[in-house]
Amino acid sequence: MFCYQCEQTAKGGCTKIGVCGKTDSTAALQDLLLYLTKGLSQVAIAAREAGIEDPKVNLFTVKAVFSTLTNVNFDDARFVDLITQCVAMRDELKAKIPSMRFDGPATLLPAGDIAGMVFQGKEHGVDNDPEPNEDLKSLKQTLTYGLKGVAAYADHAAILGKEDNELYAKIQLLLAATLSTDLTLEQCVEAGLECGRINIRAMELLDDANTSTYGHPEPTEVKLGATAGKAILVSGHDLKDLETLLKQTEGKGINIYTHGEMLPCHGYPELKKHPHLAGHYGTAWQNQKKEFAEFPGAILMTTNCIQDPKNYIDAIFTTGLVGWPGAVHVGNDDFTPVIEKALSMDGFAAGTDKGSVLTGFARNAVMSVAGTVIDAVKAGNIKHFFLVGGCDGAKPGRNYYTEFVEKAPEDTVILTLACGKFRFFDKQLGDIGGIPRLLDIGQCNDAYSAVQIALALADAFDCEVNDLPLSLILSWYEQKAVAILLSLLALGIKNIKLGPSLPAFITPNVLNFLVDTYNIAPISTPDEDLKEILG
Template sequence: MFCYQCEQTAKGGCTKVGVCGKKDETAALQDLLLYLSKGLSQVAVAAREQGVEDPAANLFTVKAIFSTLTNVNFDDDRFVALINDCVAKRDALKAKVSGVEFTGPAALVPAADKAGMIAQGKEYGIEKDPELNEDLKSLKQTLTYGLKGVAAYADHAAILGKEDNDLYAKIQELMAATLSTDLTLEQCVEAALECGRQNIRAMELLDDANTSAYGHPEPTEVKLGATKGKAILVSGHDLKDLETLLKQTEGKGINIYTHGEMLPCHAYPELKKYPHLAGHYGTAWQNQQKEFAEFPGAILMTTNCIQKPTTYMDAIFTTGLVGWPGAVHVSNDDFTPVIEKALAMGGFPADTDKSTVMVGFARNAVMSVAGTVIDAVKSGDIRHFFLVGGCDGAKPGRNYYTEFVEKTPADTVVLTLACGKFRFFDKKLGDIGGIPRLLDIGQCNDAYSAVQIALALADAFDCGVNELPLSLVLSWYEQKAVAILLSLLALGIKNIKLGPSLPAFITPNVLNFLVDNYNIAPISTPDEDLKEILG
């Protein structure tokens, strides 16, 4: 295997086993599925040119791509089923296309069994890419990883009934473009920026899905301690799974807790109305092996971010696209096995008090006090805004973000989102004229809210976003973060500081392009970066 799609990749690329826990065989099946998804995309593009649209193939494309994102699915048997489904949908669509001779992944016949598929997949990994130009390869991989993030958000939105055929078409066009052998560097750059633009659309779609179903987030105080009684922990990102579980556990004496990126769910009116949504437990995804082992109830993993279960294998359940061999997978929105397990376990023996945190500062909440914010900036009470967010991870160096936030001056405001906030989410930074200095905007996809806040402030001050007293200090781990970074670049946002390390798939020439055109820079130390930003 060879994989360098995440920030924690070992020595420039994992070659024996992934830092994420992905085995060589699983990596090969993922590579084969991704390759075949590009073939399905090629067929869909050709079909669309002849007026043929296949909604099932469109939705499957994003699910297949999302399945290969870091920490989603580790179950080889599930990948075998996805590969067969991909080819079935490809061939059914291909039968509706006339006059086109398909080759490569659009014609590849997968092996009849898992062992054969694993052998095939080893022929389509990154190291077997025929692209000889390292910079082109770098940009194509950047595009591929960005599309994994876009696919994730598109799938999240589709779960709540929000789909956009134009978005699916663009995802398939860009997936097919990664196979092109005659793209120039300029065309590859434009394709990556187009991926960023499509990610904005995907996040907009998901924002509409979430707020239409559950209302706009409201500033909400969330309990971090436990409540005595039976318990279920929900991790990942899926709001619909949480709602379904809340409905199915009403009156059963089970308290529901959020974990990781589910924390912002407490701010949605239609979710927080359930009294047994008891609070938030734990921190970010990379701490789950310790935190889950100590949780005295059942655990439900949605969307992504699963790690290898340890002593709690019999208590963890997966749903949606998430998979781990040996873990019970629940489907069809029936969480009966999760509920039964929770009832059979001891639960929390007593109440505990571990303070609270505030969430719910998405764009509606922030813009409702925009006048106060603008006046505070004009008066000098607020000197600067920092957006400090992104993915958390286990690699050393991420304490930078804790220290950075702790050292921000008292006349500055910190906006945050995604699981990177767990480095500092419980810090008491005080307020400026009633405006909290630490504002939790939400999940990683709520970068859309952050962008809307920035655009609204720029409009209010009659300036460009890059002229605002706003600095972005971001952390990345997986491919959703790549998609968001491409979105920021597509919007022309400059002076981003990125860490804790730069992507291994970025070549020196591509990095120089980003520095020259966007002034992207790696983080250094909190003191040096604050001095540079604030002058």
């Protein structure tokens, strides 16, 4: 195997087993599914040109691509099913356009057993990419990983009924473009920026899906301690799964806790109205092995972020696209097995007080006090805004983000989102004229809110975003972060600091292009970066 799609990758690429825990066979099956989905995209493009739009193919495309994102699915049997579905859909669609001729992944037939599929997957993995130009290969891989992030957001939105055929069409066009053998460097760069643009549309759809269903997030205090009683812990990102579970546990004496990126769910009016949404347990995804093992109830894993659950395999359940061999997979609409497991477990014997944190500062909440914020800037009370956010991870160097926030001057405001916040989410930073210095915008899925806040502030000050007293200090781990970074570049945002390490799939020439064009720079030390930014 060879995989370097995440920040945690070992020595430039995992070659025996993924640092994430995926095996050689899982990695190969993911590569085969991705290759076949690119072939399905080629057929979908041709069918669309012939006036045929297949909603089932469109939705499957994003689900298949999302399933190959880091820490989503580790179950080989599930990948075999997806591969079989992909080929069946492809051939059914091809039959509707008999005059069209295809080759490559649009014609490949998967082997009849897992061993054969694994062999095929290795033939079409990253290390067997036929592209001889390393810079072109780097840009195509960046595009591929960005599309994995876009697919994740599109799938989240579709779960709540928000879809866009034009978005699906562009995803398929860009997936097919990664197979092209005659793209120039300029065309590859433009394809990456187009990925960023369509990601903005995907995040806009998701934002609309979340807010139209659950209301706009409101500043909300969230309890960090436990309440005595039976318990279920929900991790991942999916709001609908949480809502369904809350409804199905009403009156059963079970308290529901969020974990990781589910923390911002407490800010949504239609979710926080449930009294048994008891609080938040634990921190970021990479700490789950310890935190889940100590949790005295059932655990529901939605979307991505799962790690090897062998020490609590009987207590964890997966849903949606998430999979782990041996973990019970449940449908999104019936969480009876999860509930029954929680009722059979001890739960928390007594309540604990571990303080609280604030969440719910999405765009509506922030812009509702925009006048106060703008006045504070004009009066010199707020000197600078820092967006310190992104993915958290286990690799050394991420204490930088904790130190950066701790050392940021008292006349600065910290905006944060995604699980990177767990490096400092419980810090008591005080306020500036009633405005909290630490504002949690939400999940990584809520990056759209952060963009809208920046654009609104630029409009209020009659300047460009790059002229605002705003600096982006970002951490990355997986492919949603790649999609968000491409979106920021597509918006022309410069001077981003990125860490804790730069992507292994970025070649020196591509990095130089990013530095020269957008002034992207790796993080150094908190003291040096604060001095450079604030002067």
